[in-house]
Amino acid sequence: MGDGGAARAPRDVRALPKAHLHLHFTGSMRHATLIELAERDGITLPDALVEDWPPRLSAADEKGWFRFQRLYDVARSVLRTPDDVRRLVVEAAEDDVADGGRWLEIQVDPSGYAARFGGITAFTDLVLDCVRDASARTGLGMAVVVAANRTRHPLDARTLARLAAQYAGRGVVGFGLSNDERRGRTEDFAPAFRIAERAGLLLAPHGGELRGPEHIRVCLDDLGAQRLGHGVRAAEDLELLDRIVQAGVALEVCPISNVALGVYSDLTSVPLPELLAAGAAVALGADDPLLFGSRLAGQYATMRAAHDLTDDQLAELARMSFQASRAPEDAKAEGLAAVDAWLKPA
Structure with missing residues (x-):
């Protein structure tokens, strides 16, 4: 029996080719790897990283962010050897490939690892070697x-x-500014961004997550942001959002971390439809899977469910992720063609 007009089952989001533009280094670690490395070296992890994982987090106040940062620092402490770093990078790459990833821009602050790995230059050399190997x-x-x-x-x-x-x-394509955007004066970091700009690097500071549109303006005006880490709260100011659209500034939106940190109460409140309706370029990212419990494909799956996104809309999100990336032009073209192939009828 059947009427011949049954709706096609939604396509698999894990098979959708995509670029990943917002993934932090230690935050990309597999939970099982964290547990294994901690046990190896006798490191006692807090319950929030063991039995109660993924942790309940909120950054609505400074105490909440401190707790988040403390968990991140504890996780970073299990990286003791070059082989640990190599393992982290390879596993992050494997996980992205399993989720349909074709291109990854992984974000790292070398100063957070310098003491254990011989300084910021030596650690950067190590990371880039690991990236080449994992690729x-x-x-x-x-x-x-x-x-x-x-x-x-x-x-x-x-x-x-x-x-x-x-x-x-x-191997380095961009320069960013991370951590709690309520701390420090963003404009004081402008000289650093001018150095990066002169080198032709992508300028991609965090902004518009824990602070609203007023801080996004500072990122645009003082730092010259070409891509915004998060930027999701641009939806609160339509004039600003139009400026972002006209300037071609892409937004690295990380829905599950937004909810986990208390920026939005639930996934249906993440204003992805408003951003897309305004014409904004959006690239979904996982931020810190180790702390939020969800990787790249999970961002697409939850946004599909929360906002009833069609396969065409998911494909457009994937296209925008390639277009906003610093991938070589041939890699972008291959990625876009693969997205089109995902959309074709079976």
């Missing part, structure tokens, strides 16, 4: 975004910008 082993195109920490002195950011500039064209 060769998995077939995933990969690059690095060097990010400064806004809770440190702006002079430290300049040092990192000069470091990133030295590696421009050799």
Whole structure:
């Protein structure tokens, strides 16, 4: 029996080719790897990273962000050897490939690892070597975004910008600014971004997550942001959103982390439809899967469910992720063609 007009089953989001533009280094670690490395070295992990994983998080106040940052720092402490770093990068690449990833820009603050790995230059060399190795082993195109920490002195950011500039064209494609955007004065980091800009690096600071449209304006005006880490709260100011659209500034939207950190109460409140309706370029990202419990395909799946997205809309999100990336033009073209192939009738 049947009427011949049954609706086609939704396509598999894990098979949808996509680029991943917002993934933090330690936050990309597999939970099982965290547990294994901690046991190896006798590191006692907090319950929030073991039995109660993924942790219940909220960054609505400074105490909440401190707890989030403490868990991140504990996780980073299990990386003791170059082989640990190599394992993290390979597993992150494998997980992205399993989720349909074709290109990954992984974000790292070398100063957070410098003490254990011989300084920021030595650690950056190690990461780039691991990225080349992981890319060769998995077939995933990969690059690095060097990010400064806004809770440190702006002079430290300049040092990192000069470091990133030295590696421009050799695996480093961008320069960012991360951590709690309510801390420090964003405009004080402008000199670091000018160094990165002169080197031709993509300028991709965090903004518009824990603070609203007023901070996005600072990121645009003072830092010259070409892509925004998060940027989701641009939906609260239609004039600003139009400016972002006209300037071609892409938004790295991380829905599950937005809800976990209390930016939105639930996934249906993440204003993805409003951003898309305005014409904004959006690339979905996982942010920190280790702390939020969801990887790349999970962002597409939850947004599909929360906002009843069609396969055509999911495909457009995937296209925008390639277009907003710093992937080589041939890799972008291959990715876009693969998205079109995903959409074709079976």
